[in-house]
Amino acid sequence: MVDLTINLGFIKLRNPIITASGTFGYGLEFSPFLDLREIGAIIVKGLYFNEREGNPPPRIFETPCGMLNSIGLQGIGVKKFAEEILPKLTDYGVPIIVNVCGEEDDEYARVVEFLSSKKGISCFELNISCPNVRKDGKCPAISPEWTYNIVKLVKQSTKKPVITKLSPNVTDITEIAISAEEAGTDGISLINTILGMAVDIETRKPRLGNVFGGLSGPAIKPIALRMVYQVVNTVKVPVIGIGGIFKGVDALEFLIVGAKAVQVGTANLIDPLAPLRILNEIKDFCEKKGITKIEDIIGTLKVGD
Amino acid sequence: MFVDSAQIIGKKIWSDWVLLSLKTYKIAEQARPGQFIMAKVNDSFHPLLRRPFSIHNVSSGEIEIFFQIVGIGTTILSEKKVGEKLNIIGPLGKGFNITSSVQNKEYYLIGGGRGIAPLFFLAKEIKKAGGKPYVLYGAKTEKDLPLLKKFWDEEIQVYPSTEDGTLGWHGLITELFEHKLKERNKIEKIFVCGPHEMMKKIALIAEKNKLDAEYSLESIFGCGIGACWGCVVKLRREKEKWVKACSEGPVFSGKEIIW
Structure with missing residues (x-):
């Protein structure tokens, strides 16, 4: 038996596998495929205060070992989520994390204020890093000050723990991580997608309606791993690793580097059983290696001799 | 909706057109016309995404898919041999409405x-x-x-x-x-x-x-199960909005489609 429980300090998880926002719908979409309660935690698709249109299609383009998306955070808004989704989702008894979005800084506060009183939400993840919201691909997570301000504002607006999700589209990820920590974030998750584009040479049009999109999938894992390693060595708050996790070995790499948990994202779109398959592969590895407690593997990277 | 490793039990090719028969009891039992499956054409990360295929035919415990070889996914699929397995999810989406009395119509x-x-x-x-x-x-x-x-x-x-x-x-x-x-x-x-x-x-x-x-309607599908919101099409409902083609369609009434 392997003890798979993870203590993030502000929340205890039965295992380190979390589903990443935007890749797992509002959770219920996956209930025909797997027992949701076996997942460490579910992060639901990013929510703005109101319903949101999203970007014009095409919204998806496949690239070698990856995909670009420019969904643009189309979504149902907090009221509909609280009324129609949350009561059903809480029945599963799986920790629910809401990914929070905002058009303006103050919308983040309004979203968490509204949802903090609702039963069944464990914590929030601040989506300050979606590249698909503004035409120029900019987001708060590209600036230390902007990051600081939003995290601070949200922390003042809720008593629930807050995870801040960072963008890889920066020159120095550690600067942003420090800002988030100084503003009081309880945890950090990274990376969001990498800003990219693709062109159809026949029509000479961009492959995405929004021109730019976010690259995800196995192609981005080395970048994600490097950034997680940098952040883990910079901040004290727990770090959650995201980026191209498709197999148990991928998740284990992030844990060894020092992530306390991981998020499975794009893999969900291809294999709806991915979260539990990956979990089983981690379990098998631990059993084979005689590791009795998954936490013993975290941050065990050996650099140098 | 089921995930199944379906055995290929029949294959026909006419130049770049391919018909595959798949053994898949549960999907065959529930499939309705207009619904589709999502197939992973290999175990590799390239191509990464599943590919959607309309359910072309259903007979006891079997379904057929019919496609044209147009890109990397369909090329790989066309090279599959009878006896090999194909990982599929289905039946997905909402199909054609033929619920009203059809008799003699x-x-x-x-x-x-x-x-x-x-x-x-x-x-x-x-x-x-x-x-x-x-x-x-x-x-x-x-x-x-x-x-x-x-x-x-x-x-x-x-x-x-x-x-x-x-x-x-x-x-x-x-x-x-x-x-x-x-x-x-x-x-x-x-x-x-x-x-x-x-x-x-x-x-x-x-x-x-x-x-x-x-x-x-055709669209680029990410997941096929309504999770990624990649495949939206514009519909006229209570107001004009982007609607997921995979889970709310792919079949829509002409009254609501905005061409």
């Missing part, structure tokens, strides 16, 4: 190119329920109409059209449709699947003739 089923795929299953179901399906099957040239014999074998009336006149009506399927409308004036409904421009033209004709119509 007449339907035009209009399929352009690979858009014919879901209409074979639909025609069989309409016929089984006592309705009369008339299939219009159009393509560029004769070799792109490999399914004609299949319709004949089921004794389903099918009218081919080719743009180069090598078989059947010489011209566009949309022109054939206008012509055929003069022959029958008590059409209950039309069901359409094909390239966007073709369906748009059909929609204009259907509207002019006040015909009830359903269209199976």
Whole structure:
């Protein structure tokens, strides 16, 4: 038996596998495929205060070992989520994390204020890093000050723990991580997608309606791993690793580097059983290696001799 | 919805057109015309995403998919051999509505190119329920109409059209449709699947003739199960909005589609 429980300090998880926002719908979409309660935690698709249109299609383009998306955070808004989704989702008894979005800084506060009183939400993840919201691909997570301000504002607006999700589209990820920590974030998750584009040479049009999109999938894992390693060595708050996790070995790499948990994202779109398959592969590895407690593997990277 | 590792039990190829038969009991049992499956064509990260395929035919414990080789996914799939397994998810989406009493009612089923795929299953179901399906099957040239014999074998009336006149009506399927409308004036409904421009033209004709119509829309699918919101199409509902083609469609009523 392997003890798979993870203590993030502000929340205890039965295992380190979390589903990443935007890749797992509002959770219920996956209930025909797997027992949701076996997942460490579910992060639901990013929510703005109101319903949101999203970007014009095409919204998806496949690239070698990856995909670009420019969904643009189309979504149902907090009221509909609280009324129609949350009561059903809480029945599963799986920790629910809401990914929070905002058009303006103050919308983040309004979203968490509204949802903090609702039963069944464990914590929030601040989506300050979606590249698909503004035409120029900019987001708060590209600036230390902007990051600081939003995290601070949200922390003042809720008593629930807050995870801040960072963008890889920066020159120095550690600067942003420090800002988030100084503003009081309880945890950090990274990376969001990498800003990219693709062109159809026949029509000479961009492959995405929004021109730019976010690259995800196995192609981005080395970048994600490097950034997680940098952040883990910079901040004290727990770090959650995201980026191209498709197999148990991928998740284990992030844990060894020092992530306390991981998020499975794009893999969900291809294999709806991915979260539990990956979990089983981690379990098998631990059993084979005689590791009795998954936490013993975290941050065990050996650099140098 | 099931994830299944389905064995390929039959395969036919006509130049770049492929028909695969898959053993998959649960999916076959639940499938309705217009629904689709998502297939992972290999175990590799390239291509990464699953590919959607309309359910072309269902018989006891088996389904068929019919596709044209157009890119990397369909090329790999076309190279699969009988006996190999294919990982599929299905049945997915909402199919064609043939719930009202079908008995003796007449339907035009209009399929352009690979858009014919879901209409074979639909025609069989309409016929089984006592309705009369008339299939219009159009393509560029004769070799792109490999399914004609299949319709004949089921004794389903099918009218081919080719743009180069090598078989059947010489011209566009949309022109054939206008012509055929003069022959029958008590059409209950039309069901359409094909390239966007073709369906748009059909929609204009259907509207002019006040015909009830359903269209199976094509879009780039990410997941096929409603999770990623990648495949949206613009619909007229309580207001104009982007709606997921995979889980709320791919079949939509002509009344709500914004072409």
